[in-house]
Amino acid sequence: MQTKPTTIKEIAQILGISVSTVSRALHDHPSIGLTTRAKVKKLAGELNYEPNQTAIFLQKGKTHTIGVILPELSEAFFSSAISAIEDTAYKKNYTVLLAQSHDDEQKEKQLVEKMKNHRVDGLLVSVGKSTSSYQHFENLKKYNIPVVYFDRIPSIPNIHYVACNMEIGTIEAVSYLLKKGHRAIGMINGPQTMVATGERKEGYIKAMTKNRLKYDPSLIVSCDLTEEGTKKALDELLASKRKPTAIVTFNDYVALFAIKHATKLNIRVNKDLEFVSYANLPLIHYMENIPAASVEQFPYLQGQKATDILMDLLHHQDTGSTEPSAFYKVIIESQLVENKK
Amino acid sequence: MQTKPTTIKEIAQILGISVSTVSRALHDHPSIGLTTRAKVKKLAGELNYEPNQTAIFLQKGKTHTIGVILPELSEAFFSSAISAIEDTAYKKNYTVLLAQSHDDEQKEKQLVEKMKNHRVDGLLVSVGKSTSSYQHFENLKKYNIPVVYFDRIPSIPNIHYVACNMEIGTIEAVSYLLKKGHRAIGMINGPQTMVATGERKEGYIKAMTKNRLKYDPSLIVSCDLTEEGTKKALDELLASKRKPTAIVTFNDYVALFAIKHATKLNIRVNKDLEFVSYANLPLIHYMENIPAASVEQFPYLQGQKATDILMDLLHHQDTGSTEPSAFYKVIIESQLVENKK
DNA sequence: AAAGACTACGCAAACGTTTGCAATACAGCC
């Protein structure tokens, strides 16, 4: 019952011709006669011949495979992104080798090694929360394996990346609330260590000053993104002398925690207290009490763009130049979308 | 700047010995002298030697890679499963080749071919909604590529699978509602074409008869799982002569659609009308108005078990036997969990 | 009729590894 896959050799032997002829015939090489070409193709069809990719990989030194390393596969944001990556790669006939780092720098390093040994043609990376050194990625340059970072990008020069600029989105979010008449706008921000936290704060301040309003530091509170932390943060905001009538939260999780807590405090959500958040939950549309608006970060788009860039790099690396002089730096502007209820 | 990876040949040449000696030395083959072994390893370390996996793949005919084909990467259920698969495979030193079918049978077929050509050692599959023939998977048997199905499994004999039995969970769900005093229990079920729809219905009926209650067919309505369809289904149920006081829904999406609609109809959720659903949204914990209980389907566990089984098959296929006489058929009992609010 | 130009194909190396089978060297033994 066990069949070994047909090889080019067997076809050659049966037809009494050489393997090179068979190979060329299958590739429609012009130097092969029409009759032989037809014979070969016919037999190949009958024997269900499929080229052994591993042999081709070895021969060509290319695997037509891209590696993807990201922190957490089960997170909605990343699963959207990986979906985009797979879709895009598939269209270009590339295959996806997948791995998750669980935000562990050690594992991330091992994964890079593994990907290298698998001879992936290129790598797509969203770096772990705690990753502090990027040497393991930089090493790949030596082996001519291009890396494109997305969403969580390292803060080093000379890299290709796709990321979402939170500042603009934040400005839009705050402006949206200002336009609606709010003056005391609070912000439940993330931990100080994250880049995104800074971007949000900057955006907040810019929006205020742009509208000639003074910025009250007590209206921005940090939070560790847990439910407990969010509760505390909200309590803190509500206790401040200028009690906010609207709040911008770090992400949807935080928003929902806060909304839950607020409801318990008998605050009417989006009436007494309006919420705007950063979208990372596609499911927000299924709920009743949701933020009035969300800043969209386009995970699918980010994955798609990153893959496109990688494909581009892969196609252009054959043609000559060693070290690229220019780097792709794609910024996707985050965008405020009003949530219809 | 561009470095070609070091090969075993280069090491051999520098040391003036043969490649076979180098290969054996690196593998601690006993027939290699201690001094040469040490020399080889030292140089290999210095030159940063890493074996070229593609060459090993070709040579060994094994890739240490498993393919995963599932319908939709961005679905919470599957992203949980894939996370489990990656984790489990990684521990056993396997790599994951990922692809999504988008529930398209044609694409599914192509993906199987692709996986085969990539010479994956085994395959993990959750079949598409509309897949009607399983020949493309069955063909793999001939090539000695084991397939393990999970969650959405084909209804054919002689396959390995891991799945969740909905019947038990449904019995539990209905019993739960009965115990709470409900007598008119409705069900918004899925489309007739899905296996899971039948299982749910069976469970429903069994729970009723077990409790010596008559089964009223008008209390089970089908639905296409869209928001519109759910609304219609709920309206239909509410209009039936025995207006239900509780409803079991096909999944969380349906539950949320129904809850949303019910709220609009001024029905007090979980008071006038209680909901129980099948969990596929991890995020349900962030919301206020949620089903009172959910039937858990354990995506992570399913992915883990399926991978374990595949690993087991891969290790035992070397040792002799051709066609397995026994098949893994793992049923994970779905379980009712009460949702704390 | 001979030189040139095509046409159609085969040879063999190469990609980097593993591994069965020699082959070499040197020891100890009778």
Next chain:
DNA sequence: GGCTGTATTGCAAACGTTTGCGTAGTCTTT
């Protein structure tokens, strides 16, 4: 000194493909 034994290493084939180059045979041209 020949013999067996053991420890160490090399040769070469194999995995399945691609591809540069060489070479028959056929056709055109003058």
